[in-house]
Amino acid sequence: MKIFSADQIRAWDAYTISHEPISSLDLMERAATALTDWLLRTGLARRDGHILCGMGNNGGDGLVVARLLHQAGYPCHVWIVRHAEKASADFEANLARYRHLAGVTWVEEAMEIPSDTLVIDALLGSGLNRCAAGPLAEVIRAVNASGSTVVSIDIASGLFADRPNQPDDAIIEPAYTVGFQVPKPAFLQPGNARFVGRWQVLDIGLDRRYEKQTPASRYFTDSQSLPSLRNRAVFANKGNFGHALLIAGSYGKVGAAVLASRACLRSGVGLLTVHVPECGYSVLQTAVPEAMCLADEHPKMITGVPDLSSYTAIGVGPGLGKAQETVRMLDELLLKLGGKPAVFDADALNILADNPEWLTRLPKNSILTPHPKEFTRLLGRTWADDYEKLDLLRAFCKRYSVVTVLKGQHTIVATPEGELHFNSTGNPGMATGGTGDVLTGILTALLAQGPPPADAAILGVYRHGEAGDRAAARKGEPALIAGDLPEFLHW
Ligand SMILES: NC(=O)C1=CN([C@@H]2O[C@H](COP(=O)(O)OP(=O)(O)OC[C@H]3O[C@@H](n4cnc5c(N)ncnc54)[C@H](O)[C@@H]3O)[C@@H](O)[C@H]2O)[C@@H](O)CC1
Ligand SMILES: Nc1ncnc2c1ncn2[C@@H]1O[C@H](COP(=O)(O)OP(=O)(O)O)[C@@H](O)[C@H]1O
Ligand SMILES: [K+]
Secondary structure (H helix, E strand, C coil): CCCHHHHHHHHHHHHHHHCCCCHHHHHHHHHHHHHHHHHHHHHCCCCCCCEEEEHHHHHHHHHHHHHHHHCCCCCCEEEEEECCCCCCCHHHHHHHHCCCCCCCCCCCCCCCCCCCCCEECCCCCCCCCCCCCHHHHHHHHHHHHCCCCEEEEECCCCCCCCCCCCCCCCCCCEEEEEEECCCCHHHHHHEEEEHHCCEECCCCCCCHHHHHHCCCCEECCHHHHHHCCCCCCCCCCCHCCCEEHHHHCCCCCHHHHHHHHHHHHCCCEEEEEEECCHHHHHHHHHHCCEEEEECCHHHCCCCCCCCCCCCCCCCCCCCCCCHHHHHHHHHHHHHHHCCCEEEHHHHHHHHHHHHHHHHHHHHHHHCEEHHHHHHHHHHHCCCCCCCHHHHHHHHHHHHHHHHHEECCCCCCCCCCCCCCCCCCCCCHCCCCCHHHHHHHHHHHHHCCCCCCCCHHHHHHHHHHHHHHHHHHHHCHHHHHCHHHHHHHHHC
16 A cells, blocks of 8 residues: 655545545545544444544544534534634534534633543644644643543644654644544654554545556555465475575574574475574474574584575574674675575674675665664664654665665565555564564565565565464463464465
8 A cells, every 4th residue: 555645645635526526525524424433333432522623624524523423422522723714614614514513612722621531633634734832732732631532533633744743742642543545654653653542544435546646655565465475386396485594593592593494484485494503403403393404613603604506595694693703704695695685684784784884795685674773773873753764764775775674563664766665564562582583584485485575575574463463362462472473474
């Protein structure tokens, strides 16, 4: 699914209005009807709730929701904050319609909000063009202080859809954000967690032709937009699915090699060889009998690179450590890789960060899988906000011609062409040691089977999160451990 900017979404509304065709008033009715149905379906609707409206179309949505809830037997208090000289036409039309049913209260300062009620936030939507100030800011702060359950329509009032806010901006902190059609960039930024809550988007029937014909550089990966794994032909043999080599583990961290290996084998690879320090040999042969094992001559760390000619993809990094001998091994690996597809993770990334001049030696389209800390090390700097992080990520991928998987809640797959793919699966239960090693195993297996690296990364990241979601559903988030993930992979 494409992710559009606030301007593009506005243009999409306009396209639908002129091509369906539908009046803007009827489109507002459709959006607010979908939202009211959601409130009724989830059981959040209640009598005596508070609906807070601004004077734009977001406020117009609020007035339609007020009317529909009233008609459904849930009359609410409607407050309108006077923040402008003039209201939007659709707001005015819906104010007139609502007034047939009940009154509204205009305010120019914060009102009393009870602590145990439902607040529907329709103050400001995607039309926000400066930070909320004056009475709007007062009302926003009063809502946040009330402790009520807040549902924001379209986006939390005060939150910019596609650019950073300042730390002191007045922004609603909702329990839920209910947006329309597609997620807004703001929903996906870790720094906005407080201002988004649990979010979802409702289909309001915006014209699909606009989505098809409008270019985007940001995507949301859901089950509908996944690259697929090649079908396994009936007469296939193991030679058809690649031979992966994992280079992983050091004394005390052989588990990382085991986790990556199990995940690799559960991701369709034909053959797997794992290169571990000598101390990991019997561990690996016992824990993962399906894998072949090469023992390094060093008892505790990996110091050498095997002959790479028979491998179709290489994964390096989990549990490696950063001993001098291992640093030399990575240098040798970069020399020997040629153009082979490869995944670099964990200490392989930390070694690259210590030797940034090696980044230009990475094979084109290599996959790098840093978490944010590792990414700051690779960059040699940090970022001022989530949006700058995305700019830096794009520039990094372009400069080194690599695919970068920036891990987190919505893991981002960034391509050398400048596309950003935000993942939709995964949960906080996965914030536990070793889940990244599992991802490396998955990605190495997929690369070995030959798809374009960006597709392998998008698909692998999605399935990794999905396995985490299945594991969490079965065991509960706190009980989830990395070893569960390979068992819950399903292709
Ligand atoms: N017909 C349509 O195009 C649809 C629009 N929809 C709703 O329309 C909303 C966007 O409507 P608008 O473009 O009217 O935008 P808003 O409802 O966000 O209001 C913008 C108005 O407030 C002013 N404003 C912006 N920032 C302000 C600030 N900090 N302090 C005071 N005033 C400020 C603007 O100048 C403008 O007059 C969406 O968020 C969505 O809720 C939905 O009804 C779906 C269909
Ligand atoms: N809150 C979260 N929501 C979704 N996924 C998460 C969350 N926290 C962590 N993850 C996922 O778990 C994995 C953690 O990887 P990483 O930090 O490398 O762990 P490790 O180094 O212990 O293997 C990543 O794929 C990340 O996307
Ligand atoms: K809002």
